[in-house]
Amino acid sequence: MDVEVLSRIQFAFTIAFHYIYPPLSIGLGLILVIMEGLYLKTGKKIYEDMTRFWIKIFALIFGLGVATGIIMEFEFGTNWATYSKYVGDIFGSALAAEGIFAFALESGFLGILLFGWNRVSSKVHFFSTIMVFLGSMFSAVWIVVANSWQQTPAGYHIVGDGLNARAEITDFWAMVFNPSSVDRLTHVWIGAFLAGAFLVLSVNAYYILKNKHLEIARPSFKIALAVATIFSLAQLFTGHKSADGVAVNQPAKLAALEGHFDSTAAADMYLLGWVNKESQTTSGLKIPGGLSFLIHYDFKTPVTGLNAFKPEDRPSQVNAVFQFYHIMVAIGMALIALTLYASWLWKRGTLFDKKWLMTIFVWAVLLPQIANQAGWFAAEMGRQPWVVYGLLRTSDALSNAVKAEQVLISLIMFTLVYLTLLILFLYLLNKKIQHGPVMTEHHGEDDESGDSSRRQNPIMHH
Template identity: 75%
Template structure:
C-alpha cells in the first residue's frame, strides 16, 4: 500500500483512539465542578459522595488520555518530517502555551483533587477541582488553535523554498484567533461537555433501572441532564457558525459535505443520501435550496461547487466526508430530542418512571463519542488534499525515508497496545461503576446521613 495512505491511516487511528479520552475528561470535569459546588452550597453529603465517585472515573480517563497523546508527538517526527519542519514554529508556540497554561495548571491542582479530601478545606478542594477543569479546557484551546491554523492559516509568513520551506509566526494573536479557531473551539468544548454529561447520564440511568443508589442517582441524573440539554441546543448555534466559516474559508470542504458539484448554483440540503462521485450526483432525501438558505438566507443563492476547483484540489473521498458530516448532524439532532423529551418528563414529574427512556440513556454514552469522531473525520478529510490549507499538500508532507513495512509494523503494534489499553480502561471503569459511589450494604442503616 502507498506510504502516504498508510501514514494517514496510522495517524487517524492513533488520534481517533486518543480523542476518546480528552472530551470525557473535559465533560466530567464540568460535572465535578457543579457537584462539588452544590456540596459547598448545601452541605448535603450526597453531593460529596457523587463528586468523589466521579473523581475516580476522571482520574482513569485523564491517565489514559495523557498516555495515548504522547504517541502522536513522536509520529510527527517519524512519519511527517516535512510537515513538522513546515509547521514547527507555529506548533511550537501553541504547544508551549499548552504546556504553560494547561498542563501547568492541571499538574498544580491534580494532586489536591485526587488526594486532598479531608486534608484541605472544602473551598480549597473546590478551587483545585476548578483548576483541573480549567486546565483541561486550556489544553483543548491550544490543540484546536494549532489544528485550526492548518485549516485557515493566519499571522505568519513563509521562509525558504521547496522542502526547506517553513511557516514562521509574525503575529501570535492573529495565529491564535485565526478565522476558524474560535468557532471550532466552542464546538469542540460543547462536544466534550456532551461526552461527559452522557457518560454520567448513562451510569446513573443504569443505577436507576437496577434500583441501586436511587436517591443520589436522581440528583446526578438531573445535573447531567441540564448540562446535556444546554449544550446539545447550543451546538446548533456553534455548528451553524462554523459551517458559515467553512463556506467562506474552505468552500471545497462545504461542497463535499453536501455533495454539491455545480460550479455556482443553489445547493440542496440533504437529510441523508449517497454521493456518486463519477456521476456527480447525490441520491437521497433533500430540502431543495436548503444549504443556500442556511448560508445566505436565500433558497436561490448560488453556492460554490466542487467543479469550481481543479480535481487535484478537491477532497478525494467525497462520499466519506458527506456521510461523516451527516452522521454528526443526525446524532446531534437525536441528542437534542432525547434531552428535551427527558426535560419535559422531568417537568411533568415522570422522568424516573419512564423505564424505556432510562434504558435508552443507559446506552446513550456512545452517541457523543461517535459524533465527536465523525465530526473530526469530516473536518480533516474535507481539508484534503491539503495538510496546511492552500500551502502544503498532504502528499508532500510525509517522511520520505519511512517505508510502508515500517508503518505497517508500527500500526499493528499500536493496534495491539491500544486494544489492551482500551480493555484495561473499560475493565477499570466497569469495576468502579459496579462498586458504586458507596457501600450498598450500609444504605439501609446509614442512609439518613445523605439527607
C-alpha cells in the same frame, strides 16, 4: 497501500483512539465543578458523595488520555518530518503554551483533587476542582488553535524556498485567533461537555434500572440532564456558526460536506444520501436549496461547488466526508430530541417511570463519542489534499526515510496495544461502576470551613 495512505491511517487511528478520553475529562470536569459547588452551597453530603465517586472515574479517564496522547507527538517526527519542519514554529509555540498554561495547571491541581479531601479545606479542594477543569479546557484551546491554523492559516510568513520552506509566526495573536479557531473551539468544547454529561447519564440510568444507589443516581441524573439539554441546544448554534466559517474559508470542504458539484446551482441540504463521485451526483432525502438558505438566507442563491476547483484540489473521498458530516448532524439532532423529551418528563415528575427511556440513556453514552469522531473525520478529510490549507499538500508532508512496511508494522503494533488499553479501561470502568458510590454518614453540621465532618472520621472519607 503506499506510505501516505498508511501514515494517514496510522495517525487517524491513534488520534481517534486518544480522542475518546479528552472530551470525557473536559465534560466530566464540568460536572464535578457543579456537583462540588452544590455541596459547598447546600452542605448536603449527597453532593459530596457523588463528587467523590466521579472523581475516581475522572482519574481513570485522565490517565488513559495522557498515555494515549504521547504517541502522536512522535508520529509528527517519524512519519511527517517535512510537515513538522514546515509548521514547527507555529505548532511549537501552540504546543508549548499547551504544556505551560494547560497541562501544568491541570496536572498540578490533580493531586489535590484526588488526595486532598482530608488535607485541605472544602474551598481549597473546590478551587482545585475548578483549576483541573480549566486546565483541561485550556488544553483544548491550544490543540484546536494549532489544528485551526492548518485549516485557516493566519499571522505568518514563509521563510525559505522549496524543501527548506517553513512557516514563521509574524503575529502570535493573529495565529491564535485565526479565522476558524474560535468557532471550532466552542464546537469542540460543547461536544466534550456532551460526552461527559452522557457518561454520567448512562451510569446513573443503569443504577436506576437496577434500583441501586437511587439516593445518588436520581439527583446525579438530573444534574447531567440539565447540562446535556443546555449544551445539545447550544451545539446547534455553534455548528451553524462553524459551517458559516467553512463556507467563507474552505468552500471546497463545504461542497464536499453536502456533495454539491454545480457552482451555478443552488445547494440542497441532505438529511441522508449518497455521493457518486464519478457521475458527480448526490441522491437522497433533501431539503431543496436548504444549504443556500443557511448560507445566504435565500433558497435560490448558487453555492460554490466542487467543479469550481481542479480535481487535484478537491477532497478525494467526497462520499466519506459527506457521510461523516451527516452522521454528526443526525446525532446532534437526536441528542436535542432526547434531552428535551427527558426534560419535559422531569418537569411532569414522571422521568424515572420510563424504563425504556432509561435503557436508551444507558446506551446513549456512545452517541456523543460517535458524533465527536465523525465531526473530526469530516473536518480533516474535507481539508484534503492539503495538510496546511492552500500551502502544503499532504503528499508533500511525509518523511522521506520512512517505508510503507515500517508504517504498517507499527500500525499493527499500535492497534494491539491500544486494544489492550481499551479492554483494560472498560474493565476498570465497569469495576468502578459496579462498586458504585460510597455513602458517607452525616456527623453534624459542617463548621465554617466545611471540614468538621471530614476531620471527625478521616478513615471513612479516605
